Amino acid sequence: MKKLKLFSEAILEATECMLEIDKNVILIGLGVPDPKGIFGTTTNLQEKFGEDRVFDCPISENSVTGIVIGAALNGFKPIITHQRVEFSLLSIDQIFTQAAKWSYMTAGAQHLPIVIRLIIGRGWGQGPQHSQSLFSMFAHIPGLKVVAPSNPSDAKGLLIASIKDKNPVVFFEHRWLHSVTGYVPEDEYEVTIGKSNLYKEGEDITIVSYSYMFIECIKVAEFFELHGIKIELIDLRSLRPLDCDPIITSVKKTKNLIVVDNDWISYGIAAEIVARVSENCGNILETNPQRVGIEEVPIPSTRALARYVYPSQGKIIEAIIKQLNLTGIEIPEAEYNLSIDKSDIPNQNFKGPF
Amino acid sequence: MSTESYLKLYREILRIRIVEETISKKYPEGKMRCPVHLSIGQEAPPVGICANLTVTDQIVSAHRSHAHYLAKGGGLNPMIAELYGKKTGCAKGVGGSMHLIAPEMGMIAAVPIVGSSIPIAVGLAWGNKLSNNGKVTAVFFGDGAIEEGSFHESLNFAALHSLPILFVCENNNFSVYTSFEKRQSTKRKIYDIAVAHGIKSTYTEGNNVFEVAELANEATTFIRNEKAPFFMELSTFRHLEHCGPANDDNLSYRNQEYVDSWMKKDPILIAEDILIAKNILNKELILQLRHEIEAECEIAFQFAEDSEFPEKEDLYKNLYI
Numbered sequence: 001m002k003k004l005k006l007f008s009e010a011i012l013e014a015t016e017c018m019l020e021i022d023k024n025v026i027l028i029g030l031g032v033p034d035p036k037g038i039f040g041t042t043t044n045l046q047e048k049f050g051e052d053r054v055f056d057c058p059i060s061e062n063s064v065t066g067i068v069i070g071a072a073l074n075g076f077k078p079i080i081t082h083q084r085v086e087f088s089l090l091s092i093d094q095i096f097t098q099a100a101k102w103s104y105m106t107a108g109a110q111h112l113p114i115v116i117r118l119i120i121g122r123g124w125g126q127g128p129q130h131s132q133s134l135f136s137m138f139a140h141i142p143g144l145k146v147v148a149p150s151n152p153s154d155a156k157g158l159l160i161a162s163i164k165d166k167n168p169v170v171f172f173e174h175r176w177l178h179s180v181t182g183y184v185p186e187d188e189y190e191v192t193i194g195k196s197n198l199y200k201e202g203e204d205i206t207i208v209s210y211s212y213m214f215i216e217c218i219k220v221a222e223f224f225e226l227h228g229i230k231i232e233l234i235d236l237r238s239l240r241p242l243d244c245d246p247i248i249t250s251v252k253k254t255k256n257l258i259v260v261d262n263d264w265i266s267y268g269i270a271a272e273i274v275a276r277v278s279e280n281c282g283n284i285l286e287t288n289p290q291r292v293g294i295e296e297v298p299i300p301s302t303r304a305l306a307r308y309v310y311p312s313q314g315k316i317i318e319a320i321i322k323q324l325n326l327t328g329i330e331i332p333e334a335e336y337n338l339s340i341d342k343s344d345i346p347n348q349n350f351k352g353p354f
Numbered sequence: 355m356s357t358e359s360y361l362k363l364y365r366e367i368l369r370i371r372i373v374e375e376t377i378s379k380k381y382p383e384g385k386m387r388c389p390v391h392l393s394i395g396q397e398a399p400p401v402g403i404c405a406n407l408t409v410t411d412q413i414v415s416a417h418r419s420h421a422h423y424l425a426k427g428g429g430l431n432p433m434i435a436e437l438y439g440k441k442t443g444c445a446k447g448v449g450g451s452m453h454l455i456a457p458e459m460g461m462i463a464a465v466p467i468v469g470s471s472i473p474i475a476v477g478l479a480w481g482n483k484l485s486n487n488g489k490v491t492a493v494f495f496g497d498g499a500i501e502e503g504s505f506h507e508s509l510n511f512a513a514l515h516s517l518p519i520l521f522v523c524e525n526n527n528f529s530v531y532t533s534f535e536k537r538q539s540t541k542r543k544i545y546d547i548a549v550a551h552g553i554k555s556t557y558t559e560g561n562n563v564f565e566v567a568e569l570a571n572e573a574t575t576f577i578r579n580e581k582a583p584f585f586m587e588l589s590t591f592r593h594l595e596h597c598g599p600a601n602d603d604n605l606s607y608r609n610q611e612y613v614d615s616w617m618k619k620d621p622i623l624i625a626e627d628i629l630i631a632k633n634i635l636n637k638e639l640i641l642q643l644r645h646e647i648e649a650e651c652e653i654a655f656q657f658a659e660d661s662e663f664p665e666k667e668d669l670y671k672n673l674y675i
Contacts, residue, residue, distance in 0.1 A: 034531035035605040058501035058537045059468045059529060086467060090502070125388025125439060127450045129466055297673050301388050301450030302439030304663030340663070344387060351382070353389040353598040 002183040010152035010184045011041040011117075011173065014159035015079065017188050019049045022077060025163060028055040028068065029081030029117070038081050039119070039178045061087055065094035065116075069102070072112045077163060081117040083354075085134050085172075088118050099168040100143030114168045115159070120211070120262070121175050122310070123344040124352040127301035133294060135211070135261075136268040138170045139239040145193055146239040148172040148262075150214035152182040154237055157191030165193060172239075174212035174262065176346035194241035198250070202230030205256035205324060208247055208273055210236035213262045213311060220316045223336070227329050229320070239269055247273060248280045255286040258319055260311055261293035268293060287323050292316055307343035312336065355564065357634050363405060363563045364625045364635065365643055367397040370421045371622055372647045373430065373654075377420075377437065380655065381599035386437040388450035393421035395561075395593035398621040399524050400425035402566025403492055403586075406574045411490045412460045412482070414475040417597075419454050419464035422494050428456035434654040440661035447664050469502025471495060472521075476508045479519035483581070490577050492520040498529035500544050501537060509551040512583040520573055521548065521585040524560060530596040531607040548585035560588025561621040564628060591616035 005013070018025045027045060029038065033056050037043035046054040057064050061082070068078035082088040088095065095116065103111045118138075121131040139146045145167055149155040155173070162169035199214075200221055209217045214235045221231040232250050236243070251257050257277055259270035270291035277289060295309045314337035321329055331337070342348075374392045381390065393400070396418070404413065404425035415422035423433060428444065436443030437451050445453050452466035462478060465471035475493030482489040499505050500523065512519050523544055527534045534540075548555040554576060560566055566588060573584040595602040603613055629635035 031530055031532065035602075035607060036531070056532050056536055059498045060501045060503065062503060090467075090470075125450045127388060127452060128448070129452065130389070295669065297670055298448075300448035300664075300669070301445075301453070302443075302447030302664060303387055304439055304447065305666075305669050308666050308669055341384070351384065352387060353381075 001186045003186060004181055005152050005184040006040070006178065007152045007155050007173075007180045007182070008040040008178040010156040011159055012043060012045075013184065014156040014163070015042065016045060016048070018160060018163045019045065019053060021188065022163075024075055025077045025079065026053050026055070026071070027079045027081070028057050028064065030057055030059060030087070031083065032056055032081060038083060039175070041178075042081070061090035062094055065091035066098065068114055069094060069099055069112055072114050073110055077113045079115040079117060079163060083119055084121050084130050085118045086129055086132060088116065095144070095168070096141050100141045102143075103167060104143060111166045112168050113163075113166050115162045115171055116168065117171045117173060119173045119175055122212070123176070123306070123346065124350070125301040125303065125344070126299065128298040131299045133263045135172060135239060135263045136272075139269060143168070144240060145169040146172070147193055147237060148211040148239055149191075149237060150177065150211055150235050151180065152184045154191050154197070156184050157189050158193065158237065160188060161190040161193050164190065169193065172211060176212050177215070179346055179350070180215065191237065194238045194243055196243040196246050197235040197237055198232070198246055199235050200231065200233040202232035202254065204230045204254060205258065205320060206232045206234065206247065206250040206254045207258050207260060208234045208236060209260040210239065210269070211262050213260045216311070216313050217260055217316065220313050220320070223313070223317060224320065229324070229326070231320075236269075242272065244273070244276050248277060251277050252281055252284060255284055256323060257285065257289040258316070258323060259289070259291050260316055261291060263293055264296055265291045265293035266296060290319050290323055292319050303340055303344040307338070307340060312338065355568070360564065360629055360632070360634050363401055363567055364629055366401045366425060367563050367621055367625060368643060369647045369650075370397045370401065370424050372644065373424065373651055374420060376651045376655065378594065378599040385659075386451075387439060388437060388452070389597050390437065390451045390599065391418040391597050392594050392599065393418055395616070395620065396524055396526060396590045397421050398563040398566050399522060399560045399588045399590060400494065402563045403520070403522055403570040405567050406570040407460065407490060407492060409460055411492070412462050412478050413491070414462055414471050414478065414493045415454075415464040416468065416471050416495050416499070417452050417464070417466035418496070419452065423454040423456060423461050423464070426456065426461040427459035428454060428461045430650060430654040431657045434658040435661050438658040438661070439663065440658055441664040441668065442657070442661040446668070469495070469499045469504045472499060472508040473504050473511075476512050476517060476519060479512065479517040479583075480515060483515065483517055488578070490518050490520060490574055492522055494522045494524060496529070497523060497525040497527065497534055497544065498537070499523070500547065506547070509548060509553060513551045513553050516582045518577050518581055519583045520570075520577060521553070521583065523585070523587045525587055525589045526592045527589070528592065528596070528608070531605070533608075543587070545585060545587040553583045553585050555585040555587070557587045559619070560590040561619045562624050562628075563621055564625070591619070593617075
């Protein structure tokens with residue numbers, strides 16, 4: 001049985017499901033029990049599971065992360081949330097230097113079943129300190145698993161898998177995905193960490209993306225379908241471990257590759273994929289692979305500039321036209337290059353402020 | 355305190371109130387597209403403290419920075435233009451509400467990552483001490499910042515080096531929707547933490563701007579004479595939601611009795627009662643001041659509306675200097 005659900009509801013459902021079936025699962029984060037419930041992802045969980053399982057917390061990111069490590073060592077399976085990825089940066093010592101090393105440096109004697117939920121901000125003037133897309137930084141660290149779902153069904157399955165996993169898992173949510181809907185199975189299920197999704201088959205070019213930008217890539221593929229260009233679309237879903245074989249198989253078929261990143265391009269996820277493809281099948285590529293991502297500046301608050309920073313459908317279409325040397329395809333301006341007041345919101349109902 | 359000083363302090367809190375109320379009213383138009391943390395109800399600490407600072411003295415604020423920026427002398431036109439994302443904004447639109455600056459007036463920075471502002475302010479004070487320039491730095495933060503490690507580390511450093519800095523904790527008892535007793539031990543007071551670091555410390559209710567100004571006078575005199583840090587905890591109350599233009603008491607996260615008791619202690623009402631009793635203020639003068647400020651606001655919002663957005667070629671400006 002599947003029901004149409006918001007991405008945020010899928011996260012709530014996964015969390016509720018795991019709190020129900022495993023008494024060692026606990027949830028902590030700034031604002032978890034408050035009236036807004038982390039954008040609707042933790043609503044009423046404290047009422048249902050009690051103040052001994054679902055917690056608010058002091059604004060003490062580094063220590064609270066260390067504290068959940070301690071609780072995990074004593075048998076609990078904590079989920080910790082941050083309403084913006086930036087807030088987690090105060091706890092990088094505990095995430096990178098402690099949690100990511102623990103299982104390895106104790107020769108497997110101890111392990112840390114922790115989930116760290118990180119929300120990436122975008123739009124409505126969030127500005128330089130509330131909208132960094134720091135996916136690759138976390139994916140760089142061996143010892144962490146990193147997932148970044150693009151739709152409600154994957155969000156539920158990956159969160160359940162993350163909570164069940166014995167290792168620290170960083171679970172990325174893009175703020176613009178919270179209001180996206182999709183069909184979500186009612187029951188408990190897992191989406192395997194480390195498995196990508198071949199979303200759509202095609203012969204002409206392989207497009208790889210993840211998280212919010214994958215939604216934009218689907219629309220781009222639909223646009224090219226009308227022009228007889230068949231795009232093969234791969235949703236990474238997991239950033240570490242990275243499921244590279246399906247990408248290589250795909251590129252061997254299409255012989256063309258574009259990676260659409262949600263992050264700055266330099267030293268990023270797209271760079272990693274292009275590198276692996278080059279190492280494995282660089283000689284069969286018909287065109288130079290391209291990376292599409294965020295301009296290499298901090299995100300400006302004003303929408304007048306932020307609109308140029310992010311990858312858009314228009315930019316992806318342009319990249320494909322250039323790479324495949326296509327002629328006679330007009331990009332409908334209004335739809336694919338959004339106006340200034342549409343470029344900084346996920347949908348017309350969004351009125352800010354956060 | 356002279357009549358002139360009384361009126362100046364009153365006018366400044368009234369000015370901030372009217373500016374913030376105008377932002378709250380116009381925000382739903384969808385032209386100020388950035389998160390805003392309004393200072394309504396919390397005007398007295400910024401005004402009372404900045405009244406005791408010179409133009410060259412320095413301040414650092416956090417996410418709720420509008421009142422500090424205005425109290426330190428930041429221009430209204432560039433502030434509103436910044437909220438509109440225009441290139442005439444105080445940070446040319448790239449900062450938004452959470453990054454107001456007016457370096458020429460000593461408004462050095464607003465840092466919206468909780469607690470991260472405090473060591474930066476301590477660094478300003480350290481620099482001022484090393485340069486022996488006599489400047490005082492004031493850093494404003496909320497009760498939530500006390501929970502960050504950097505707060506405690508910064509107090510230690512300021513005490514260790516005997517730095518000319520005023521720590522100002524504006525305690526509004528809430529971190530977004532979470533009340534103080536759900537986040538911090540009630541077995542100690544915030545201002546006692548500073549005492550434990552060897553920093554002279556004081557506490558008062560922070561909604562009487564005249565009282566705050568007098569206490570800040572003592573504090574800044576101490577800092578200038580003794581060349582040592584000082585800590586003030588001022589309790590206060592935010593009228594509206596943590597972030598955004600609206601009142602959200604319909605969500606019942608603060609009980610009505612608590613809200614009512616603080617609304618009776620609104621800094622504007624307190625100041626008006628005191629000044630009317632002293633025959634310094636009357637209804638006509640209040641109206642006259644309101645009209646002046648409303649006219650100033652109208653000009654500022656029109657300025658923001660009329661200003662240009664930055665252009666594409668501005669995108670990479672200032673990434674490196």
